[in-house]
Amino acid sequence: EPALPDGTLAGARGGSGNWSIVFTGKSAHAGRNPEEGRNALLAAADLALRLEAAIGPGLKVNPAKIEGGSASNVVPAHAVLRLNMRPASPEDQARAQAVLDEAVAEVAGQREVDILVHGGFGRPPKPIDPGAEKLFGLVKSCGADLGLDIGWRATGGVCDGNNIAACGVPVVDTMGVRGGAIHSPDEYLIVESLAERARLSALVLLRLAEKGGL
Numbered sequence: 518e519p520a521l522p523d524g525t526l527a528g529a530r531g532g533s534g535n536w537s538i539v540f541t542g543k544s545a546h547a548g549r550n551p552e553e554g555r556n557a558l559l560a561a562a563d564l565a566l567r568l569e570a571a572i573g574p575g576l577k578v579n580p581a582k583i584e585g586g587s588a589s590n591v592v593p594a595h596a597v598l599r600l601n602m603r604p605a606s607p608e609d610q611a612r613a614q615a616v617l618d619e620a621v622a623e624v625a626g627q628r629e630v631d632i633l634v635h636g637g638f639g640r641p642p643k644p645i646d647p648g649a650e651k652l653f654g655l656v657k658s659c660g661a662d663l664g665l666d667i668g669w670r671a672t673g674g675v676c677d678g679n680n681i682a683a684c685g686v687p688v689v690d691t692m693g694v695r696g697g698a699i700h701s702p703d704e705y706l707i708v709e710s711l712a713e714r715a716r717l718s719a720l721v722l723l724r725l726a727e728k729g730g731l
Contacts, residue, residue: 536636554592
């Protein structure tokens with residue numbers, strides 16, 4: 518994982534979950550008998566708006582894509598909502614799951630559609646525990662020996678480190694190059710940071726080997 522442009526490391530990380538939510542309504546003629554239809558596209562939009570209302574300091578919600586419909590004179594009977602949710606803590610993850618379950622039940626009942634939910638949380642939140650604090654301290658000390666001021670801050674991004682930390686293993690997951698504009702066409706790396714970060718990683722590994730661990 519790359520570091521931030523100034524070399525800051527990711528500290529606590531939120532979690533992440535992805536869903537594909539399938540809506541099945543009932544088609545009907547948009548002019549002759551629309552009241553007999555059950556609009557799956559509107560049901561998907563309804564759910565997206567209900568989930569957006571749950572956004573707060575501990576939860577980010579991104580309804581990313583809605584697919585569905587056919588001809589403009591047909592009430593759409595099928596739709597799919599692609600969704601990402603990012604809780605800041607295990608408690609926020611539990612709340613997010615409860616919000617999703619409740620919203621799905623309400624939309625299914627009120628819109629008279631069937632809803633099938635695929636997906637879940639694949640990256641648990643990664644809080645900073647004592648083991649991680651100790652490892653961060655070692656990295657900071659090694660950085661100081663190399664003339665680098667290493668800091669860290671919480672981020673909403675996720676990586677394999679979330680799952681490693683969930684197994685009880687201390688992890689620092691942004692020891693890569695410095696750069697910015699991640700996940701965009703303008704993403705870049707700072708070339709001189711290649712050697713800088715290699716030296717930092719090597720020194721951390723050396724200190725761990727000398728001490729026989731943390």
